[in-house]
Structure formats: structure tokens, C-alpha cells
Amino acid sequence: MEERIRFPYEYDPVKRKLAKIYTKQKIIQASIISVIIPLAFFSIFVLTGMSEVTRSFSTYLSQSWDVPIYLSILFGLLLLIITPFSFYFGYVFEKKYGLSKQTVVAWFTDHLKIEGLLFLVLILGGVGLHFIWDSFPSYWWIIASVCFFGILLFIGTIFPILLIPFLWKTEDFKDEARKRKLADIAKKSGIGAVDKIIVVKESEKSKKVNAGLMGFGKTRSMFIFDNLLNKFPPKEIDVIFAHEMGHHVKNDVIKGMALSSLLTFSTFFVIAIVIMPIASSVGIQSLSDITIFPLFAALFIAIQIGIRPIKLAYSRKRERLADQFALDTIRDPEAQISAFKRLADIDLADDSPHSSVEAWLFSHPSINRRIRHCESWKAKRD
Numbered sequence: 001m002e003e004r005i006r007f008p009y010e011y012d013p014v015k016r017k018l019a020k021i022y023t024k025q026k027i028i029q030a031s032i033i034s035v036i037i038p039l040a041f042f043s044i045f046v047l048t049g050m051s052e053v054t055r056s057f058s059t060y061l062s063q064s065w066d067v068p069i070y071l072s073i074l075f076g077l078l079l080l081i082i083t084p085f086s087f088y089f090g091y092v093f094e095k096k097y098g099l100s101k102q103t104v105v106a107w108f109t110d111h112l113k114i115e116g117l118l119f120l121v122l123i124l125g126g127v128g129l130h131f132i133w134d135s136f137p138s139y140w141w142i143i144a145s146v147c148f149f150g151i152l153l154f155i156g157t158i159f160p161i162l163l164i165p166f167l168w169k170t171e172d173f174k175d176e177a178r179k180r181k182l183a184d185i186a187k188k189s190g191i192g193a194v195d196k197i198i199v200v201k202e203s204e205k206s207k208k209v210n211a212g213l214m215g216f217g218k219t220r221s222m223f224i225f226d227n228l229l230n231k232f233p234p235k236e237i238d239v240i241f242a243h244e245m246g247h248h249v250k251n252d253v254i255k256g257m258a259l260s261s262l263l264t265f266s267t268f269f270v271i272a273i274v275i276m277p278i279a280s281s282v283g284i285q286s287l288s289d290i291t292i293f294p295l296f297a298a299l300f301i302a303i304q305i306g307i308r309p310i311k312l313a314y315s316r317k318r319e320r321l322a323d324q325f326a327l328d329t330i331r332d333p334e335a336q337i338s339a340f341k342r343l344a345d346i347d348l349a350d351d352s353p354h355s356s357v358e359a360w361l362f363s364h365p366s367i368n369r370r371i372r373h374c375e376s377w378k379a380k381r382d
């Protein structure tokens with residue numbers, strides 16, 4: 001198989017054109033699903049009185065379970081409204097671009113799993129938050145932020161163990177030679193290697209490629225899509241592994257969590273200041289009133305969008321450092337450039353998006369920037 005993989009890879013001009021359109025449509029998708037629909041839904045829910053009716057109905061059903069019932073109706077409706085859009089963008093659209101290999105049934109099974117889990121997290125989070133509002137109306141934002149960090153830590157630890165096998169078939173990475181190489185790189189950097197490497201069988205679902213680092217301490221693991229192992233030559237796989245090792249060496253998982261917690265702390269602080277004045281204008285008198293929840297959710301989403309460029313700029317910086325680590329350890333800029341081009345063509349990633357698009361949506365530097373980084377490293381070396 002491997003001898004048939006072209007190296008170095010050069011861009012396919014047709015794919016470059018397609019990538020521009022695909023990326024643009026992905027941006028529209030992200031705005032519709034995660035911003036426009038939720039914001040519109042929460043506003044309509046409050047302003048049309050649906051929120052009041054739902055609360056009365058929930059209290060009528062059960063005095064002691066009214067909060068989880070209210071939240072189930074709220075989030076149940078929202079997820080139901082979003083589903084057709086998710087189907088269009090996640091299935092129809094991905095098929096159109098030849099990226100998805102799933103059947104409708106397989107897609108819906110995955111979708112149900114993800115939405116079910118999300119629904120559970122939202123209900124539990126909402127109930128917890130309501131409890132904190134009720135018990136500590138003045139300092140809720142401090143307590144909620146601490147809880148948020150605890151939850152992030154918990155998710156960061158269990159994610160690799162539970163979530164990946166919940167959504168994908170997996171197997172252990174058995175390439176002992178490459179594992180030894182990684183252990184060597186880690187040793188040179190003065191830290192322990194990542195012992196657990198999981199191969200994720202994405203090839204059953206799509207053509208997409210991905211790799212990443214998750215968890216910390218004993219749960220620290222690296223995952224890699226089987227598509228990547230099958231479609232990339234060994235030299236490029238080394239570079240990608242070294243990039244992930246870079247995240248490991250520089251402790252990027254915990255740093256990312258720390259930033260998220262800090263930003264959430266600021267978000268909760270701002271909400272604590274503005275929520276009651278806004279709530280009282282629509283007739284909500286206290287934080288204990290569960291009908292304040294959609295208002296909170298709308299404010300949370302709006303502020304998160306505002307601070308998104310900070311989060312993403314930080315992430316891009318960490319990615320650049322991981323690229324730098326791969327260059328310094330593997331010292332093969334040609335392979336790194338080739339891997340980036342191959343990656344961009346497979347995933348139909350826009351290699352040079354507008355800088356404002358990059359600022360608001362890209363967790364990694366654009367492929368063009370990453371290639372330029374390799375070229376300047378190479379120029380310095382030669």
C-alpha cells in the first residue's frame with residue numbers, strides 16, 4: 001500500500017477550489033447551528049411567554065421536579081429544531097462533497113448518541129446552576145466558575161476513556177518501533193512518553209483525518225484516525241506524531257483548560273452584573289425563577305462569541321509551537337509541508353482564509369501559514 005502514496009504531496013487544484021466553497025458553507029453551518037438558532041430560540045421562548053407556560057406546566061406536573069422538567073422541555077425543543085439542520089449539514093452536505101461514508105441510519109445513530117449525551121449534560125448543568133443561584137444569589141458566579149473548572153477537569157480525565165469508544169470503534173496502536181521513537185523524543189524533552197495511543201476507526205464513517213492529545217496524568221492518551229495511518233507516508237506520520245508530542249511536552253491540554261476556566265469566570269462575572277436588570281424588564285424577579293435560564297443561556301452564547309477570538313488566538317499559538325516542536329525534533333520540513341498539503345486536500349480545508357475568518361473560526365493557523373513557518377525554519381537551517 002505504502003509505496004503507492006505520492007511523496008512529496010502537491011495540491012490538487014480542483015480540491016483547492018472545492019475547499020474554498022466547502023469552508024465557506026461550513027462557516028454558514030456553524031453560525032446557524034450554534035449561534036443563530038439558539039439565540040433566536042431562547043429569545044422567542046422568553047418574549048412570547050412560552051417560558052412562563054412551560055414553567056406552569058412543569059410545576060403542575062411535579063412540584064419537586066419542576067426544574068428538570070422545565071429544562072428538558074427547553075433543551076428538548078431546541079435540539080429538535082436543530083436536528084434537520086444538523087442532518088443537512090452533517091449528512092447531505094458531507095455526502096455531496098464525498099467526505100462522508102455513512103448510511104442515513106448510521107448517521108442518525110451517531111447523532112442520537114451525541115444529542116442524548118449533550119441533553120444529559122445540559123439538564124444536569126442547568127439543575128446544578130439553578131441550585132447555586134438559589135443558594136448563593138450574590139456569589140453564584142464564583143461558585144459556578146469553580147464548579148465549571150471541576151467539571152472541565154473531570155471531562156478532561158474521562159474523555160479519552162469513555163467518549164471515544166462511545167462514538168467510534170477503536171484499537172490500540174501496535175507499531176512498536178514508532179512508539180519507541182516517540183518515547184525517545186519525550187525522553188530528550190525530559191518527560192515521560194504518552195503510553196496510550198488509540199487508533200480511531202474513522203474510515204467507516206468518513207475520509208477525514210485527525211489526531212490529537214487528550215487527558216492528563218494517567219489518562220493522557222494520543223488518538224489518531226486510521227485514515228491518517230492508511231493515507232499518509234511514514235515520514236509524514238512521524239511529523240504528525242511529533243506535533244502531538246509537542247502538545248504533550250508543553251502541557252497544552254491543561255493550559256487550554258486553564259484559559260477556558262478563566263474566560264468562563266469572566267463570562268459569569270459579566271452575566272452576574274447584567275442578568276437581573278435584563279430579567280426584570282421581562283418580568284422575572286429573582287434568580288430562583290427558572291424562567292431566567294433561557295436568558296442566561298442567550299447571554300452566555302453571546303459573550304462566548306465575543307471572546308472566541310481570544311480562545312482561538314491562544315489555540316493557534318499553541319499549535320504553532322507544536323509545529324515548531326515537530327520541526328525541531330524530526331527536522332524534516334519537506335515532510336511537514338507535504339503532510340499539511342495532503343491534510344488540507346483530504347479535509348477540504350481552505351489553505352488561506354481571510355484573516356477575520358481565521359480569527360473567529362480557526363483553532364489552527366491556516367495551512368498556508370503553517371507551510372510558511374516550515375519554509376522559514378528550513379531557510380534558517382540551510
Ligand SMILES: [Zn+2]
Binds near residue numbers: 243244247319322
Ligand atoms: Zn495540534
